[in-house]
Amino acid sequence: MSTRTQQHDQPPMSVKIPADVDQPDKILYGLTTRQLAILAGTAATCLWLFLTFGPLVPLPVLVAVLVPVVAAGFVLAVARHDGINLDRYALAALRHLRSAKERLTAGEPVQPPPAWCRMRGRLPEPLRLPVRAVRQDGALELAGGGVAVIVRAGTLTFGLRTPGEQAGLVAVFGRWLNSLDAPVQILVQARPVDLTGLADHITQHAAALPDPALEQAARAHSAFLTDLGAAHDLLIRQIFVVITGHVSSSAPAHVLPWRQHQRHRVGRDTAAAVALRRAAEAVQSLAALAVPAEVLDAANATVVIAESLSPGELQLVDNSSSDDVITHRQEG
Incomplete structure (x- = not known):
């Protein structure tokens, strides 16, 4: 059998390439350092709520308060949106809401209008390109x-x-x-x-x-x-x-x-x-x-x-x- 025939008889080559080559390392139980920090913060918050309000409120009320906190912390640490961790997505959304929606090609900050001029909304910001x-x-x-x-x-x-x-x-x-x-x-x-x-x-x-x-x-x-x-x-x-x-x-x-x-x-x-x-x-x-x-x-x-x-x-x-x-x- 010729070499060309042997090459055609071989199965096609398959190479697996990870989609996220910059994926962070898993530290414990398949969780990253950021996820462990969020879960630890959630656990500390729940422990503080339990020790502070445990003697003051009934147990069902305390459980009703702690369950949403635990659920929010778990979802924030584990869930992903469009391939981004939910905590980073929430921070990006917060920065987007706080930033100006209009940009101008100006090298200096936009000066506010005079005091007698009433303006609605926020001033535009200079456009900063990478x-x-x-x-x-x-x-x-x-x-x-x-x-x-x-x-x-x-x-x-x-x-x-x-x-x-x-x-x-x-x-x-x-x-x-x-x-x-x-x-x-x-x-x-x-x-x-x-x-x-x-x-x-x-x-x-x-x-x-x-x-x-x-x-x-x-x-x-x-x-x-x-x-x-x-x-x-x-x-x-x-x-x-x-x-x-x-x-x-x-x-x-x-x-x-x-x-x-x-x-x-x-x-x-x-x-x-x-x-x-x-x-x-x-x-x-x-x-x-x-x-x-x-x-x-x-x-x-x-x-x-x-x-x-x-x-x-x-x-x-x-x-x-x-x-x-x-x-x-x-x-x-």
Whole structure:
């Protein structure tokens, strides 16, 4: 039996990847430190209520008070909402309710109106984006002080490969992951896509085709794309690899202010150079997997950031390359 036949006879490779790679460690009885702290706080509160009000109120009344407290503490520690622990979700909801709902692109805090002007509601707050600036080399200066570089990657048909090829791809991808020495985020987006631009592009160039049969086929294909976009909610898949770079800590306090600014600028340039080098290495590693990838320059990085601020907006596709993955979402 040949080697190719043996590869086809092997069962397909299955690799399990945890959905939450940052899942906290379990300390006791499958509970994390945060969950144990919430349960301990609930137990301490119940014990205080029992010792304080036990001699003063009847036992049924005390039980009626303690049961909701125990239930609330247990639900707060164990329950999850949209993949987030309920306590963190409650804190995020509280911060959202207390924060201003309107933001302005202003560098300074919004000044309140004069005392004689009656105003309803809260004042808007300045819009604070996580990206402060986009450098000419494509590196992003983050508001937290670090830098980041975006790599746009394509896809490959993993399911159509033989088990031996799948094992080789997984091994190469695993070696790249093990070689990382800095935080890396792999983002997979599915954005709505509009094929109107592609259909119009084909229609405009159909008349220039040398054969009438080709022109007719092009117009038929344009009509098919128009009907496809009208009948289905099309989605295009985008994969980004965000590689971050850490800027060294600020200079000591005794250093002059302009020296501190110069050192911070040099540290930011060094971190950007390191992040760009890591991005180039990631492109080479993905090329070994036959995955097309490129480091985004300043213009493309700006477009990606702008599109991330409006995830539900239709993306107009003028033309599609062979490695673009377009699917459709069936409703109902």
